């Protein structure tokens with residue numbers, strides 16, 4: 001990799017006006033910059049550093065979108081030993097205004113973060129993306145619903161600090177409205193507190209609703225292979241997803257190339273992060289997330305006789321009573337136990353102090369971020 005700081009004009013947003021001196025420059029606002037970020041960035045601005053959002057990170061360097069366009073910068077100062085503190089896609093970076101190379105000197109505290117467990121002996125986690133507002137979980141209607149798997153994705157989404165949203169894809173393959181309503185209902189019961197949308201990238205059904213949601217903030221698409229994430233991303237991105245590169249062909253025609261960027265500005269507003277790693281994320285210390293997915297179980301559990309009831313065979317267990325009364329599907333309880341066990345295995349492998357440290361950080365930041373976000377949206381939440 002050459003060390004010269006390559007910098008080029010951003011072609012991500014054709015409507016982005018040129019640099020302005022306002023507190024929230026329009027070019028950055030389109031990337032999710034707001035007054036709270038600006039306030040946190042103020043000390044860096046005083047040092048003459050430039051703000052930008054990290055689009056991708058690779059081998060010691062990263063691409064940062066700033067007011068002046070795309071900047072290639074060195075990440076030596078933001079690549080500590082702790083893998084969770086390494087700069088990642090979605091971070092707001094403080095970049096040197098000039099130099100060869102230009103260095104990222106710091107990044108702003110994250111509001112939310114997606115972390116993947118690594119398969120190494122001592123699970124350390126790997127940071128995948130940060131500052132995500134909407135975690136869109138794509139679930140295909142073309143195959144049988146796997147509610148247990150959906151619960152895993154929900155746990156991961158809640159744990160990140162982002163607001164989950166379930167998108168049932170390929171709705172055109174379920175023409176019977178009664179069947180569709182049943183499927184939606186199953187998913188809604190599995191995902192309390194989460195909006196459930198049905199979409200079809202083929203007919204366009206529901207994509208406008210989704211577009212309106214993602215127009216505000218930063219989104220990621222989660223879901224298993226074949227769930228329809230790429231198709232959905234293309235529907236949201238439209239033709240703007242393609243970057244036309246001039247070539248020296250004899251016929252002089254432009255050549256369409258698939259962008260390798262991991263962070264994309266949507267034509268209707270909003271930002272989409274699509275990193276390869278996010279596609280197959282595992283669970284990592286998602287106990288709080290698991291609790292949120294199974295909020296109704298935790299509500300029943302609050303009425304168990306024993307405070308530390310494991311809901312297995314204890315007398316006065318309100319959870320088992322709910323199963324017996326048909327208020328709680330047995331499958332839900334089994335799924336809950338399975339996820340809790342899985343999570344505990346991962347947690348046992350991880351450095352507890354480090355985790356506690358980070359969680360405190362994230363929980364606080366994510367609460368602040370949500371408050372800002374809610375304030376920005378006039379208090380509304382979906």
Ligand SMILES: Nc1nc2c(ncn2[C@@H]2O[C@H](COP(=O)(O)OP(=O)(O)OP(=O)(O)O)[C@@H](O)[C@H]2O)c(=O)[nH]1
Nearest residue numbers: 170171172200201202224225226227228229230231
């Ligand atoms: N009928 C129908 N098929 C769809 C729809 N959306 C996607 N598909 C098909 O489903 C298949 C998988 O879609 P992808 O978008 O590649 O799925 P993905 O989640 O990105 O998969 P990975 O890239 O492997 O993670 C493709 O053959 C699509 O053509 C839809 O709305 N209706």
Ligand SMILES: [Zn+2]
Nearest residue numbers: 304309311317
């Ligand atoms: Zn109990």
